Amino acid sequence: MKKYSPDIFKTKILGEKTAPEALARFLGKMDSISHQLLVDHWEGKEEVEAYPLVKIITLTLSCKFILGTDNPERIARLVSDFDDVTLGMHSIMLNVPGTIFYKANKAAAAIRKELLLVIKEKEAALATGEPLHDILSHMIVITDPSGKHMPEAEIADKMMGLIVAGYSTVATAITFMMKYVGERPDIYDKIRAEHMEIAASKKEGELLEWEDMHKMKYSWNVICETMRLNPPFQGTFREVLTDFTYAGLHHSKGLEEYARLAVLAFLHNMVKKYKWEVLFPDERVIGDMIPTPERGLPLRLYQL
Template sequence: MAAFLLILCLIPVVLAFSILAFARKSNDGRKNLAPGSFGWPIMGETLEFLFGKPEKFVFDRMKKYNPDIFKSKIFGEETVVICGPSGHKFLFANEQKLFTAFRPHSMQKIFRSYQMQTAAPAQISSDAEAKILKSPGFLKPEALVRYLGKMDSITQQQMQSYWEGNDVVKAFPLAKTLTLSLACRFFLGTDDPERIARLVSKFDDITLGLHSIPVKFPGTIFYNANKAAAAIRKELRSVIQEKKSAMETGQPMPDILSHMIIATDPSGKYMPEAEIADKIMGLLTAGYSTVATAMTFFMKYVGERPEIFEKILAGTNLISSPF
């Protein structure tokens, strides 16, 4: 029960960190902003957020300004944080209506290599790009059934390599390696353990840099993230070349990367390699840290509830069981 209450307490905090940066308004429109403070010039309230406990940062402002909504400035972004169940319901009920996705400037700068190329081939429109990413059958939920066997095999292999025979095991490193191994297998069509090992630390650096102050100075988190992104792009360009060579031999390639290589927009234009690398890097990043963290917490809480663990082993229906 304690674990269940802890999860409920953390949900508002975690969702609060899904920063909702509203469109910048004119000075006349600022009077309608949520209560709160933007803090110091340029830095805003970033230092308080970084060097204090994030949950305390949020709860203090909920108490001071408003329990449902407040404004702040974090990592250089003017931000509105929506709190509580009613606020979250309002947010998710109005996606693509009152709210649209916004990437922080740090994220925009990390994922923009193809935009920097002045001599790059003509870009595929955003609508055509969305169609390319959504069209293959292996992206549909029902297609996951076909991958369960391979997923199970990779998971067992990872556990044998990193856990079997050890008195003490670390869940989070395994979860990260496993997540990236599965993503590389189904996104890139590769099982190369050495390549995956090289990528793990790079994705750790990118994950930290996605929500950081966008100062590209040696030693900063953002600098390290850009350096890691450049290394990953180089690795992915190598994978793309290998994939193209393999496809020329007629080998079947049922993975997302192969589909992105051969897909064209209505005018017959292919997606540039640099853009493919950025899109794949985005897919890998999105499915890396968050999934690994969720897996780790799942193992933690199930491990603390042996009765739940036994029901999982027995294949018992858990719907009626409180977690």
């Protein structure tokens, strides 16, 4: 594989884009996207399935942060494809029709095709001088030591890998957090009190800020306990305690911080607007590597 400079994705740039300063700038967008999608999908409904919307929200956040796009039609097309790719990562590598791996390969091809379109759009926007601050924009403009840009196909593959990493695991953590909190009104009350105190300190329409996240200590403890009971990715969890470089690859603690902010921003908007109960507490959990509620976690909503 061609060697790129330390400014390329696989070393330094990802750490810079997921540093606290970059995430702090993106936090308001996380807040507004979570709020708007809850309004668009659940406003006025009494019964909903949590898991499908949570997947849309997490994929929308990933695409906005990584690609700089949150086109709802594009996101809707990609959700099932990313589901198939995630399942295929843990399947037998048998590429014949009817297998999970075959379906995952088809989904990956569809994602690459969509990502190449996004790259073309981004290149056109960059050519006009439009300021762009997402990871994809940096990948497009950065060059290797000889001055050559990374091939579009390689950029698309790296973007797909990044989005997969920030999609299913975050969606699973949020979904099971909603299940456990929905079954424990006492815990819900403590979480809501914490978030309403934060909301009361803000002006009308003011979005979440970095300092607000440090006030969500009880909420984060609940989420951590949820992940202990139901690890979002079975058998392979590792925590990055600090940024480090190994064999030329930069591993950033910022990726974990991104997941923390995404979960807390969603929870903040959820408890401000709704109380909920789980309709099927004994719903079966399926999936060997990625636990998934079989019915999509149906909830009864009570708008506050």
